[in-house]
Amino acid sequence: MNHFEQKLSNHGLNLRRGRLQTLQINVGRKCNQTCRHCHVDAAPWRTEMMPEPVAHRVGEWIREHRPPVVDITGGAPELSDHFGYFVETAHDYGCHVIDRNNLTIIETAAYAWLPEYLAAHKVEIVASLPCYLEENVNAQRGDGVFEKSISALKKLNAVGYGTRLPLNLVYNPLGPKLPPAQAELEADYKRELKQRYGIEFTSLFIITNQPIARFAEDLRQHGKWDEYLELLANNFNPSTVENLMCRTTLSVGWMGEIYDCDFNQMLKMQVRNGKPLYLWDVTPEYLENRAIQTGVHCLACAAGCGSSCGGALEKTDQQARLPAAASASVESPLND
Numbered sequence: 001m002n003h004f005e006q007k008l009s010n011h012g013l014n015l016r017r018g019r020l021q022t023l024q025i026n027v028g029r030k031c032n033q034t035c036r037h038c039h040v041d042a043a044p045w046r047t048e049m050m051p052e053p054v055a056h057r058v059g060e061w062i063r064e065h066r067p068p069v070v071d072i073t074g075g076a077p078e079l080s081d082h083f084g085y086f087v088e089t090a091h092d093y094g095c096h097v098i099d100r101n102n103l104t105i106i107e108t109a110a111y112a113w114l115p116e117y118l119a120a121h122k123v124e125i126v127a128s129l130p131c132y133l134e135e136n137v138n139a140q141r142g143d144g145v146f147e148k149s150i151s152a153l154k155k156l157n158a159v160g161y162g163t164r165l166p167l168n169l170v171y172n173p174l175g176p177k178l179p180p181a182q183a184e185l186e187a188d189y190k191r192e193l194k195q196r197y198g199i200e201f202t203s204l205f206i207i208t209n210q211p212i213a214r215f216a217e218d219l220r221q222h223g224k225w226d227e228y229l230e231l232l233a234n235n236f237n238p239s240t241v242e243n244l245m246c247r248t249t250l251s252v253g254w255m256g257e258i259y260d261c262d263f264n265q266m267l268k269m270q271v272r273n274g275k276p277l278y279l280w281d282v283t284p285e286y287l288e289n290r291a292i293q294t295g296v297h298c299l300a301c302a303a304g305c306g307s308s309c310g311g312a313l314e315k316t317d318q319q320a321r322l323p324a325a326a327s328a329s330v331e332s333p334l335n336d
Helices: 003-010 052-065 083-092 114-120 134-141 145-158 183-199 213-221 227-235 238-241 264-268 296-299
Strands: 023-028 069-073 094-099 122-127 169-173 203-206 249-252
Touching: 003 083, 003 296, 023 052, 023 203, 052 238, 083 094, 083 122, 114 145, 122 145, 134 227, 145 169, 145 183, 169 213, 183 213, 213 227, 227 296, 238 264, 249 264, 264 296
Parallel strands: 023 069, 023 249, 069 094, 094 122, 122 169, 169 203
Antiparallel strands: none
């Protein structure tokens, strides 16, 4: 029994899958950025990308089962040759489509068409912007990223994102800390981005850094691994468990293999039934009520206000609920 399962047991909780709401497709690991907190370990030199036969089998599954939401991620998902195929297939069959966009891809000459294309297909954008201060963003995501992100956001605003179309920003703490309360930080982001740059957006999602890939390596290099896991465990919040994304999301890898969530995918915790399962082996009904594979990394999703691909799981004042020692470990957007 891992530490997360022990926490569940202590509270009399049992984590099983509910009805499928979101099919999240990871089309590959290639990205035009190399971010310090990236749990995918994505980078420009990665070559793992979904081949055409797999993409078509995933598309056929979407046409047959029509999940309410199709969430396209990567890497930079737009770098996939099949990005447009997934957007148009899901859109044509009545699915709500999400693009996990890193913003800087819009600033490359080859992808300057993205704002108009995404708007035409009513794609929801979830875009990483870990701070409204330039020095903090560049420290986490690379020099020049903030300037490019602001330029991209202005282009998205110009085609209706942030007003008539959903544009959500993602905040990750800079370092081994819990994020602050989502509602309070969202208000700060909206005020600062509007006043400084005239930018509007729909919502802010806070996501706790997962002890996976580059962030895990950074924790170990700085002797912070045990301290960070203790912080997550000490702030386990049982009220988040019902809404954990693994209950309603199915993650699909670049070869069509399936996982309970994108974090499990990065740890190669593939869904099995005597053998590894692929998307075309299952139906939404088959998945319902199955046990979910867990690990110590799951503590990050259930700490504080909770964390998911859609942000906090509990819309309360996190600071007010945390003990004094943990409250001191809550990130401020002004921290370096």
